[in-house]
Amino acid sequence: MAMALPAIAVIGAGLMGHGIAYRLAAAGHEVRVQDPDPAARQALAGKIGDICDLLGTSRSALERISGHADLASAVVGVETVIEAAPERLELKQSIFAALEQATAPGTILASNTSALPIHRIAETIGDRSRVVGAHFWNPPHLVPLVEVVLMGEANRPAAERISALLSSAGWHPVTVNRDIPGFIGNRLQHALKREAIALVAAGVCDAETIDDVVKLGFGARLSVLGPLEQSDLVGLDLTKSIHDTLMPDLDVTAVTHPYLEALIAKGDTGMKAGQGFRRWTPDQAEAVRQRLREFLVSQAQSRRQL
Numbered sequence: 001m002a003m004a005l006p007a008i009a010v011i012g013a014g015l016m017g018h019g020i021a022y023r024l025a026a027a028g029h030e031v032r033v034q035d036p037d038p039a040a041r042q043a044l045a046g047k048i049g050d051i052c053d054l055l056g057t058s059r060s061a062l063e064r065i066s067g068h069a070d071l072a073s074a075v076v077g078v079e080t081v082i083e084a085a086p087e088r089l090e091l092k093q094s095i096f097a098a099l100e101q102a103t104a105p106g107t108i109l110a111s112n113t114s115a116l117p118i119h120r121i122a123e124t125i126g127d128r129s130r131v132v133g134a135h136f137w138n139p140p141h142l143v144p145l146v147e148v149v150l151m152g153e154a155n156r157p158a159a160e161r162i163s164a165l166l167s168s169a170g171w172h173p174v175t176v177n178r179d180i181p182g183f184i185g186n187r188l189q190h191a192l193k194r195e196a197i198a199l200v201a202a203g204v205c206d207a208e209t210i211d212d213v214v215k216l217g218f219g220a221r222l223s224v225l226g227p228l229e230q231s232d233l234v235g236l237d238l239t240k241s242i243h244d245t246l247m248p249d250l251d252v253t254a255v256t257h258p259y260l261e262a263l264i265a266k267g268d269t270g271m272k273a274g275q276g277f278r279r280w281t282p283d284q285a286e287a288v289r290q291r292l293r294e295f296l297v298s299q300a301q302s303r304r305q306l
């Protein structure tokens, strides 16, 4: 008889928590999702069902997921906890302190923080070697990458254990060797945004042109050819020639760009306001969301077929 897979607790049933719970349950784990908000717990089954419908997968994952109000009862006997509560340092610190009390000594305590340093989240607990960053990407049931964050060597065994678990559930974990702001993915993403905003602010082009240049230009190959692979492909000598010309000219603004600050001050916060870098009607905004969903589902399906 096949051995049952270990139970896992997910803290927070929001945008990230429910998608993480789905993937783990679809891989065969019992998943206990803890959230103090009754509305979040009540919505959980419906949101998991929506993912099953979107992906055309069996609803059996639902049978392995339970919602819990109480943290201690949710984590009894689990070997791994993945925290996906709101992005507030004090809240995460108090959750991790409670988790250390409520779990067995070897239990891995992982945080899906977007940007908080993992060592700050671990400040309130005695055994930091159990704590690790596990940065998923939205939506976590469709995007394969998880950045697993080390704090020196102390938590490497925990990082290796959670990486093995994530791989077995269908994610692609990578190791971030230093606990730095933004880990790897967000540093790269926001380095691109810094230059994009600076180009618009300088009147080189409008925001729509930036998006076209990325989507129809180098972005068209990015999911099959990473930037350093691409450099190796064209030759590092060419990359150097371009850098010799370009590096002195790229934006190096060391704070949030004044152009972005000014948009926010005007209330132009993006699709939710109808205006951000670009103007959006509700239909146009929904069309973007639909296009993204369809693309990510088709990518996930083609990966499954490989």
Ligand SMILES: NC(=O)c1ccc[n+]([C@@H]2O[C@H](COP(=O)([O-])OP(=O)(O)OC[C@H]3O[C@@H](n4cnc5c(N)ncnc54)[C@H](O)[C@@H]3O)[C@@H](O)[C@H]2O)c1
Residues within 6 Å of the ligand: 011, 012, 013, 014, 015, 016, 017, 034, 035, 036, 037, 040, 083, 084, 085, 086, 087, 088, 091, 095, 112, 113, 114, 115, 135, 136, 137, 138
């Ligand atoms: N949204 C993203 O694109 C994204 C991507 C990567 C990482 N993250 C990170 O994941 C974490 C969760 O983000 P989200 O977008 O899912 O937020 P969310 O607001 O959608 O969900 C957070 C959930 O946590 C619950 N919660 C509040 N207090 C809690 C507590 N004390 N214990 C347990 N649950 C509690 C809330 O009721 C809510 O259901 C954040 O740290 C965020 O930075 C988000």
